[in-house]
Amino acid sequence: MMRPFDYLTLMQFAWAFLAIIGFSVRSNLKGIRVLFTGLGGGLCWASYLIILYYTKSMLLSVFLAIILVCIYSEVVARKLLTPVSVFVICVIIPLVPGRSLYYAMRAYISGQSMQASKYIFDTLMISGTIAMAIAIVASATNLILRLRHRF
Amino acid sequence: MNKISLQECSKLALETGRIILQSGGTTNRVELMMHKVCQGFGFEDSESFVTPTGIFLSLGDGDEQISTRIKRIEQRRIDLGKITQVSKLVNALQADIHNSRPLGETRSRDFYQELVRIDRENPYPTWVINLSGGATSGFFCLLFGGSWIEFAIAFMIGCLISLSLKYISKLPVNNFLLNALASALIVLLAKTIDTWIPNIRLDNIIIGGIMILVPGLALTNAIRDTMSGDLVSGTARGVEALIITIGIVAGSGAMLKVWDLLGY
Numbered sequence: 001m002m003r004p005f006d007y008l009t010l011m012q013f014a015w016a017f018l019a020i021i022g023f024s025v026r027s028n029l030k031g032i033r034v035l036f037t038g039l040g041g042g043l044c045w046a047s048y049l050i051i052l053y054y055t056k057s058m059l060l061s062v063f064l065a066i067i068l069v070c071i072y073s074e075v076v077a078r079k080l081l082t083p084v085s086v087f088v089i090c091v092i093i094p095l096v097p098g099r100s101l102y103y104a105m106r107a108y109i110s111g112q113s114m115q116a117s118k119y120i121f122d123t124l125m126i127s128g129t130i131a132m133a134i135a136i137v138a139s140a141t142n143l144i145l146r147l148r149h150r151f
Numbered sequence: 152m153n154k155i156s157l158q159e160c161s162k163l164a165l166e167t168g169r170i171i172l173q174s175g176g177t178t179n180r181v182e183l184m185m186h187k188v189c190q191g192f193g194f195e196d197s198e199s200f201v202t203p204t205g206i207f208l209s210l211g212d213g214d215e216q217i218s219t220r221i222k223r224i225e226q227r228r229i230d231l232g233k234i235t236q237v238s239k240l241v242n243a244l245q246a247d248i249h250n251s252r253p254l255g256e257t258r259s260r261d262f263y264q265e266l267v268r269i270d271r272e273n274p275y276p277t278w279v280i281n282l283s284g285g286a287t288s289g290f291f292c293l294l295f296g297g298s299w300i301e302f303a304i305a306f307m308i309g310c311l312i313s314l315s316l317k318y319i320s321k322l323p324v325n326n327f328l329l330n331a332l333a334s335a336l337i338v339l340l341a342k343t344i345d346t347w348i349p350n351i352r353l354d355n356i357i358i359g360g361i362m363i364l365v366p367g368l369a370l371t372n373a374i375r376d377t378m379s380g381d382l383v384s385g386t387a388r389g390v391e392a393l394i395i396t397i398g399i400v401a402g403s404g405a406m407l408k409v410w411d412l413l414g415y
Contacts (some may be wrong), residue, residue, distance in 0.1 A: 026313065127370065
């Protein structure tokens with residue numbers, strides 16, 4: 001298990017940063033936005049690792065990390081005159097459960113149904129948590145904007 | 152300057168909506184942008200209903216004249232750059248209104264030309280897109296604990312997958328089959344390379360490839376649509392995410408099983 005804030009976390013941050021830059025270039029994003037989506041992706045993965053180290057709870061770390069990067073996208077996307085959903089789509093990618101999906105499939109094929117159901121459960125729980133976090137930030141922002149508009 | 156006709160305005164609005172929806176924008180944004188375009192050209196009375204597969208737009212001029220158009224959206228591909236550019240264009244229109252109203256025919260012609268330009272434009276050449284697909288795959292492989300040689304293999308597979316996705320999506324296949332074929336190809340390539348190069352862990356390479364295909368866009372849009380009250384689009388996009396996931400699992404699983412049965 002790695003300690004937070006040492007060079008391993010920094011390297012993981014760098015990998016997530018570069019991966020998300022690749023992803024956003026692949027979906028035709030241009031200019032300075034590419035850099036900021038990459039930064040968001042790195043932030044997402046690094047904060048997940050750091051929170052995971054302190055709380056030892058995977059779902060809580062996913063939840064908090066997604067909330068953090070959603071707030072980041074709401075703020076930065078508005079500054080860069082970009083639709084917020086564009087940012088959110090890019091920055092949550094590191095936490096989308098592709099890994100547990102693959103392990104579930106592999107366990108299912110080799111006939112280990114206990115393992116498979118554990119990984120399927122993980123996949124569903126992580127996607128549900130991501131959904132919940134996005135929903136909370138989206139509705140909260142909506143509420144804040146409406147209130148500010150009114151007063 | 153004279154106002155443009157009802158028909159022309161609804162055509163412009165529909166074209167705006169089509170580009171955003173085809174590139175993967177949220178329902179809420181499509182409706183908002185179409186409303187802004189109608190407002191910009193002087194038609195306040197517009198109602199729209201947008202689902203992921205079609206746009207319904209009804210535009211009235213305040214009297215008895217009403218123009219209604221329906222647009223079916225056949226194929227969608229993720230293009231976040233187009234969403235950004237069209238949004239910027241429409242917001243520029245909005246800024247123009249505050250300075251001088253009303254907007255006339257010359258402005259509408261400019262607007263249409265800009266839309267066509269954005270629709271045709273490809274900001275990056277194909278090799279950059281393929282390389283960035285490779286970068287995504289390779290760096291996710293490293294992220295999940297791969298070594299440098301695995302990074303190189305994942306990078307190569309990512310490039311090949313990006314290239315082949317371009318050609319597979321030209322065939323008349325649906326979303327499920329597209330993802331199933333792509334993920335089967337990932338496993339096939341990884342297994343083939345495995346027979347030549349010893350001592351590599353395939354798991355990280357295959358996961359790196361799968362991360363290109365995961366339905367992050369469908370998931371995000373499903374939640375944001377549901378939260379903004381567009382229940383039809385929200386459910387439809389949720390089902391889309393599920394179908395893509397099942398496609399990925401079915402494709403890679405089938406290929407792994409076939410490879411096992413062949414006995415390598």
